């Protein structure tokens with residue numbers, strides 16, 4: 001891939017935000033924080049549980065604090081009983097988290113302030129393209145085609161037109177965006193060709209997951225972001241936002257995009273298709289020790305049919321061993337979203 005590293009525009013943030021981000025920086029350097037960030041769209045399946053276990057292990061092996069964040073901004077997709085089921089499953093497995101539960105829906109004011117600052121710095125532009133129009137003009141290459149920039153460079157018009165407000169997109173400069181990746185040599189995406197001008201606030205007023213997540217990783221001081229390799233592409237927009245907020249060489253999180261769990265036919269599990277969760281395993285008579293053994297054995301951390309608690313697993317692992325094992329499992333296919 002050709003191209004040069006992308007230049008970053010520094011923006012002026014309100015003082016309280018600067019303080020919050022500086023505190024996040026301190027936490028990142030001193031507390032080895034990690035997090036698990038499920039969306040409450042249904043019960044966790046085995047793949048989700050394995051990612052949670054890895055995130056917990058990677059954080060605890062460094063003596064760090066592990067936070068639990070519920071990504072519940074996309075309210076129509078939320079299911080009323082999902083949050084309780086997620087908390088129960090994590091507790092049952094012995095994956096304990098630190099501090100209070102964090103819900104993105106309770107942090108909308110913070111995200112809106114950051115959005116205003118990005119807009120004030122001229123980094124966002126209003127877009128009035130409908131989904132229908134975009135579906136017509138975009139070439140069918142990949143799952144989420146890059147926005148063809150139809151509204152970029154037009155005179156900004158803020159108000160409602162035909163009963164709709166515009167969405168707001170982040171204008172990406174051409175260049176390569178790089179981030180620190182722990183399981184492959186580095187993370188890199190071409191901003192123009194692979195990321196594009198992503199929406200940070202939708203026309204219906206919803207704040208985008210990318211904006212919220214970028215703000216959370218920085219303000220909550222995440223040192224390690226451990227998540228499934230299907231979120232590789234999401235890292236582009238998120239790191240792009242973070243770099244505008246912390247442009248002066250401050251550290252960003254390290255990413256661990258972990259292999260996805262595949263069923264016997266090689267398909268990834270999905271919540272929508274009701275991939276196997278703890279309820280099924282419990283119904284088959286497995287207890288927490290057996291399930292933890294199953295999750296750990298699926299990555300060769302322990303021999304098949306091992307029974308152990310989360311604490312025992314923690315005691316017998318080391319970060320270099322875990323990293324080496326995960327590096328052997330190819331994630332490229334998952335990262336491409338196939």
Ligand code: GLU
Nearest residue numbers: 037038039071213226227
């Ligand atoms: N909440 C999103 C998901 O469950 C993102 C998770 C993350 O960023 O780790 O897919």
